[in-house]
Amino acid sequence: MSIKLTVWVILGISIGFYAEVTPLLPLIATVVLLPLLYWTIKKQSSSGFPYVESLVAIIAVALGTFVVGVSTNKGMPNFYGQLDVEHPKVWHLKVEEALKPNAYSHRYVAKVISADKKRASGKLLLSLTPDSLLHPLEIDDELLVHASLENIQPPLNPYQFDYRSYLQKQGIQHQIRTNYPSILKTEKNSNTLFGHASRFREHIISKLKKKAFGADEMAVIQALLLGKRDDISEDTYNNYKNAGAVHILAVSGLHVGIILFILEFLLVPLERLPKGKTLKLVLVVLLLWAYAFVAGLSPSIVRAVTMFSFVAYALYLNRPTSSFNIIALSMLFILLIKPLFLFQVGFQMSYAAVFAIVWIYPKLQRFWFPENLIVRKTWQLLSVSVAAQLGVLPISLFYFHQFPALFFISNLLIIPFFGVDFGLWYSSYCFGTLERIAPIFGQCF
Structure with missing residues (x-):
């Protein structure tokens, strides 16, 4: 049902x-x-x-x-779009998300609080000219800016990425373009859980930057562990993309799946206690959300943790026939809270991969089950990769018009080492030993 x-x-x-x-x-x-x-x-x-x-x-x-x-917000009573948006207004905004900056602008998703002191709702794209003398905005910053709204321009060339359509599918219709000196930060800001998570992630990054990591290594560490890809060079990103391993640079289902596997393994002794399986499920879900907090509660990580919380429940039930229903239930839960996720490529690929793994992976294992342990583990890893790639193949061809054939090799080589390294970092962080293993950790990366 x-x-x-x-x-x-x-x-x-x-x-x-x-x-x-x-x-x-x-x-x-x-x-x-x-x-x-x-x-x-x-x-x-x-x-x-x-x-x-x-x-x-x-x-x-x-x-x-x-x-x-x-x-x-369309049709809602206080939607800012119902105002006269062609003339300048004093906008009271709250920063909800910091987007990846470039050489020409710092971009933020901002929630509209009021316009000319009249209550309003909706989201805008705030684009600011970089200023080396001023610190970038942070999540939960509230500010006043006197500006006119601009329509987001459609692509100029055929088959070019349609940024306007992309933003519309996130509920963003207009943008404000200005500079840092033209905005006024308010003194009283209401702090949200997302703001606390973002600041905690920046605190971890500041501690990691004190270690002996090179610039490229630090950029990859930030991306792989904490989901911050701002400092990754274009060459590095393209290398991962061409190898079919770009998915590990975005904190998403792979990372949360590894954590779920580690927690399921480490907490097995709890099953011997009365109600131990229930206690194990509760701890697993709490620790998954703890990692989401450490990673800044970005939309992708919240989506992945929500999905794998339901997967943890499916493991708790231990009924293979219910896996599809549980995964569908997690999708339903997410869409009822964040319906615009439906139009995001990451959401579509995540669920396509998970459904394909649940459906195709057991068939591949029944097709061939090697007796040799090393061959069997290699075949299992390859089977998961093949199932996931077959699931996302139609989406990849539709959006990106390409299929990275190197994923067979890259996943066999990268994923096992990444799993060990990521597990090492997560375990050391949980047990407070990150400071002592940092040099080893850097060598692994």
Whole structure:
């Protein structure tokens, strides 16, 4: 049932986004149909037309349409787009996310608090000219800026990356372009959990920078462990991309999967206690979210940890037939909270890879199960890689028009060492021994 519900909600999100349906209509439909659904469940016989399933499908579609409408703020009472955005206003903004900077601008996703002292809602792209004398903005910074909104320009050339469409699928319609001297930071800022996580991650990075790491090594460490890719050179990134291993530079499902594997292994003794399996599940989920906090609670890591929290629950149930339902349930949970994730390539590839692994990997293991331990482990690693790549193949071809054939070799060589190195860092951090193993850690990288 969870798979069907997820499909219906996805349909509703797609309709709400592309048809730009106001959230009020699906909300009314949901409120009206829920009592009817309750009455139908009470009265429906065991045979005949599936009234209950049909009503559930309609309600799920309406719910998806509603949540995406709320997420984009279109049709909401205080949406800034309903104001006269062509004339300059004093905007009160709150920094929600720092995007990767370039030589020409520092870019931030900012939440609109008010416009000309009138309450407003929505998200904007804030683009600031770099200034070496001023410190970049941080998460949770609140600021005032007097500016006009600008439309985000479409691509100038055919088949060029459509940045405007990309931002629209994150609920961002306009941008403000200015410079640091033109903004005024407010003294009283309300701190959020995301702000605390971002500052904690920067604290860890500042401690790592005191160690004897080279610039390139430090950039890779920040990316692999903490999800911060700002300092990676274009050459390094392209090398990983061409080798089919660029996924390890983004903290996502691979990293969280490794942590889940480590925790499942280390906490096995707890299963001997009364209610030990339940205690183990709780600790695993808490430690996964602790890593998400350390990594700055970025959207990709929050998405991955949410997904693998459900995977941990599936392992707790130990019923292979429920894996698809649990994964679909995790997707449903994420989309109800962040419906615009549906249009992000990372979200699509993550779930395509996980579904493919759950579906294809067991078939490959039944196809051949070597008796030699080394051959068997190599085949298992290769099988997981093949299953994941087959899952993301259609998406990769659609968005990027390429397929990295080197992933067979690169994953066999890189992933085992990365798993050991990443596990070493995570374990040493948890047990407070990071300071002592830093030189060894640097040599591993």
